[in-house]
Structures are given as structure tokens and as C-alpha cells.
Amino acid sequence: MSTTATKPRTPIRRLPPLPPPEKLYHPLRKRFQLVCFLIFVALPLLDLMRVDIPGKRFYLARFELEINEFAILFFALMFMMFLIAAVALFYGRLYCSYACPQMIFSEWSRGVQNRTRKWVNKRLASLGPAARATLAAVIFYAVVGIASVFLAFVFTSYFVEPRDLVRRLMHFDIQTAGGITGAAVTAITFFDFAFLRQRFCTTVCPYGYLQGVIQDKQTLLVIYRDGTGDQKMCIECGKCVRICEMGIDIRNSPYQIECVHCGDCIDACEQVLRRVGRPGLIHYAWGEQTLAGAAEPWHKRWGFRDAKRAVILCVLTFYLCGLGVALSMRRPVLVQITPDRSVLFKKLDDGRIANLMRIKIANRGRSPVEVRLTADRLPGAELTLDPDPVAVGPNQHIERTFEVRARPWPGSSQINHFRLLAEASHESSPQIFEMTFIFPEGDHP
Numbered sequence: 001m002s003t004t005a006t007k008p009r010t011p012i013r014r015l016p017p018l019p020p021p022e023k024l025y026h027p028l029r030k031r032f033q034l035v036c037f038l039i040f041v042a043l044p045l046l047d048l049m050r051v052d053i054p055g056k057r058f059y060l061a062r063f064e065l066e067i068n069e070f071a072i073l074f075f076a077l078m079f080m081m082f083l084i085a086a087v088a089l090f091y092g093r094l095y096c097s098y099a100c101p102q103m104i105f106s107e108w109s110r111g112v113q114n115r116t117r118k119w120v121n122k123r124l125a126s127l128g129p130a131a132r133a134t135l136a137a138v139i140f141y142a143v144v145g146i147a148s149v150f151l152a153f154v155f156t157s158y159f160v161e162p163r164d165l166v167r168r169l170m171h172f173d174i175q176t177a178g179g180i181t182g183a184a185v186t187a188i189t190f191f192d193f194a195f196l197r198q199r200f201c202t203t204v205c206p207y208g209y210l211q212g213v214i215q216d217k218q219t220l221l222v223i224y225r226d227g228t229g230d231q232k233m234c235i236e237c238g239k240c241v242r243i244c245e246m247g248i249d250i251r252n253s254p255y256q257i258e259c260v261h262c263g264d265c266i267d268a269c270e271q272v273l274r275r276v277g278r279p280g281l282i283h284y285a286w287g288e289q290t291l292a293g294a295a296e297p298w299h300k301r302w303g304f305r306d307a308k309r310a311v312i313l314c315v316l317t318f319y320l321c322g323l324g325v326a327l328s329m330r331r332p333v334l335v336q337i338t339p340d341r342s343v344l345f346k347k348l349d350d351g352r353i354a355n356l357m358r359i360k361i362a363n364r365g366r367s368p369v370e371v372r373l374t375a376d377r378l379p380g381a382e383l384t385l386d387p388d389p390v391a392v393g394p395n396q397h398i399e400r401t402f403e404v405r406a407r408p409w410p411g412s413s414q415i416n417h418f419r420l421l422a423e424a425s426h427e428s429s430p431q432i433f434e435m436t437f438i439f440p441e442g443d444h445p
């Protein structure tokens, strides 16, 4: 917390003013936050990342996956886990201040509260202070209430189909599990952004504690550097403390758990000290030694500062490639064919031999498909799949048994290898199943 009240003021030696800083982090952070907010909204609404719990489905990059599609889920989860750890190791808590929805909406809520207060005080100056405070609070809570409905909608649509949610919202559904969940999330969101805000980051959120475990001597920090005695440059203006939304004084230590590395105190100090002809005293730095922005090779400036980071990048690349391969190999129509060997073969009245097969078809896409089966390398074979082709609706699973019928041909043996080709409409290549056809012993030429 602030220590400005107890520190003696250092006499200010004025020098000619410096030009304003070329780079301010606050506007950069706000632009980045806007992009992250748009991504947060787009992910569930465009099916880029969403878990549909009632439908037992997972959406990733518009691919509709079944919860049991393990390879894709495994690579996706491992990639996300390593990404979170890598960001914490490389860039400290930059995620918290630049990208986390909790921080974006907490700062937005605080900004709305301040602007509402100012607006009411300016426009309704004739009212008494108590009336103005009450009116400002009512307007603020109304705005946060409306925003909470929208945010709860976006958040819940990570888990429930958005169109289904709209229907529930239109009917004010607070009776079904989905409706009750939506109402509860709205209430929690309102409480969070009206009252809790950044206190959530320092009390509940585990990311800050995780950061303390993961960071090392090269992790990005916000650091205060000043001389001592006559060389001391800080003018004790306290602006870096007042601007800090987390309520800390960065001059005490760069390792305070509350610090989210937002850089607002850097901007504040630059703006104050440059007016008296000095550069700011607070900086981003790679550990305590190297200021960010120092003349270094590009990979160091991007945070790739040692072999450990290179290894983590390789692991991340591995999981990303695995995810890409798993997604590219995925078929929207999954066909499984297995022989039913409860009876090895059946003799038909017309002298042909029948082998029994079992087929399962899962349509994991959003449009109906038709699956046609053909036999290959089994001369004169007939399949009794009925109907053929089989029509399968979106998200439908079908299971059938059918016979493969054939006569022995010159050169056939008791066990004959052949292929079944399952060709789904919309798919360019058939799925191929290597099978065996069994004739009775001595029943072939």
C-alpha cells in the first residue's frame, strides 16, 4: 500500500522539460483489451470454442467434436495448458492486465462509475450531494445490470447453444436448469463487476499465485529504479500509487502479488517526470537486470531469453502440430464396420454363402448425409444393407447388421481378403475397411 504520507519530500531540481513519451502503454492496452473482448464474444457465438453440455459436444474452430474424440481434446487441452504456463513464464502477468475478461470488465465498470458520477455532478449540480450520489449509483447499477445480462449470455453460451439461450431469455426461463444457471451467472456477474472487481484478482483468482511459482529471473516485470541520496530522482508525487487500480506502490518491490504488470504506473511516472526534464523511473524489465526495449536481438526482445524458453516453444509447437493433424484427419461421418462372427457363415438356398457384418454410422456434422457401401475384391458380391444408401441425420447415430453374399470363384480359398468401401456424400474419398470373407471348408474351387 501507499507509503507516500511518511516519506519526506525531495527538493525538485527543475530542468528543461522533455518531449512527451513516444509510447504510452495505457492506450495500447485498451486497444488490445478491445480485441480480446471481441474474441471473447466471438468464440462461443461463432462456434470457435464452446462446450455444448446438453448436446455432449465440443466445438473447436467450427469443427463439431464429440466429447469422446480424445486425440483432438488431448492436444487442444495440452496446448492450452502449456500456452498459459509459457505466457506466465515469458511475460509475467501481462495476460491479467491486457487480456483477462475479469480485468477488462472491472476497469470498464470502474470507468463507468467515475464517468457517471462526474456527469451527474456536472449536469445536476442543483441537486443536493446525497441526491446526486444516489442518482449516480442508480444509473451505474442499471448500466452494470444490463451489461451483466449480456456478459452472462456470452459466458453461458460457452456451454449452451446460443440460439437455445436466446429462446430461454425471451421466455424469462428461470425454471429449467439452463434458465436457473443463466440467472445465477447474471447475478454473480453483476455482483462481481458492481462490487468485487479487481479484488477478485488478489483474493480468488489462482493465476496470480501460479505466477509466483512459474516466474524466474528472466520473466517480464514492472520495476522501479532510482538512485540514492543526491542521485534520487523520485519527487514523491505519488501519482504512480494513485493510478494503480490494484492499490499498491510499485516502489516497494517488483514482486508484489497484486501487481498485474499493466504499466499504468510507467505512463504516470513518465508524464510527471518528463515535465521536469527527467525520464520516468518505472519500466518494464526482463527480470531485475535488463530493461525491456534495450538494444538486444529480436528473439530476446520477444522474450525468448534462454534455452528453457526455446524448449517450451518446441513443446507448444508439437502440441499445435498434433492438434492440426488430428483435426485434419477427422471425418464428419464416422463409420465402423466389424464382422459378426457369432456364426462364421450361412449357406443360402441359392447356393451362395453369407457372412454377417455390423455397421455403426455417426454423423457428427450439421447436415444430413447418405452413406453408400460397396464391396471390392470380392467377385459377384451382394450387400443386403437396407436401405442403401443409408440416410443419417445431423448428430444421428445408426447401427445395422447386414450380409455380404458371394459364391466361390476360381482361385478363392476358405478365407478371402476383401475391402468394404463406405462412401459418404460430401466426402471426397471413401473410408476403407479391410475384411475377410469365409467360405465353408472344401466349398470353393
Ligand code: SF4
Pocket: 222, 243, 244, 245, 246, 247, 248, 249, 250, 258, 259, 260, 261, 262, 263, 264, 265, 266
Ligand atoms: S504497480 Fe503499476 S504495473 Fe503493477 S498493477 Fe499497479 S499500476 Fe499496474
Ligand code: SF4
Pocket: 224, 233, 234, 235, 236, 237, 238, 239, 240, 241, 251, 268, 269, 270, 272, 273, 281, 282
Ligand atoms: S510517479 Fe514517479 S516520481 Fe511520482 S512518486 Fe511515483 S516514482 Fe516517484
